[in-house]
Amino acid sequence: MYIALATYCLLMMLRLEFGFEGPLLTVKRLLCTCLYEPFEIFTQKIIHNRQRSSKGPRSINHELVFKQTLIQVMVGETDFLYDLTYDPVIL
Numbered sequence: 001m002y003i004a005l006a007t008y009c010l011l012m013m014l015r016l017e018f019g020f021e022g023p024l025l026t027v028k029r030l031l032c033t034c035l036y037e038p039f040e041i042f043t044q045k046i047i048h049n050r051q052r053s054s055k056g057p058r059s060i061n062h063e064l065v066f067k068q069t070l071i072q073v074m075v076g077e078t079d080f081l082y083d084l085t086y087d088p089v090i091l
Helices: 003-019 024-033 038-050 062-075
Strands: none
Touching: 003 024, 024 038, 024 062
8 A cells, every 4th residue: 555655646746847737647657668768768758748738729810710701802712602611721
């Protein structure tokens, strides 16, 4: 029981030290894979893993979409009734 508690505390300390917001299991797996490597390799991997975390859905700039659509209609690029498609990748 004491070994499990000590392991939990050490993993939590590592997680807090690097600002990692993922599960403790990920920290444990990274630590196990880097067991026989220098500690710097572990720090690089945990920081790299932290940066890959999702930041949620992208926000849409509705004013920009409206302005671009208005310009397209005024210039005559689009047929207002049939070709008003919105692709967030283009923005």
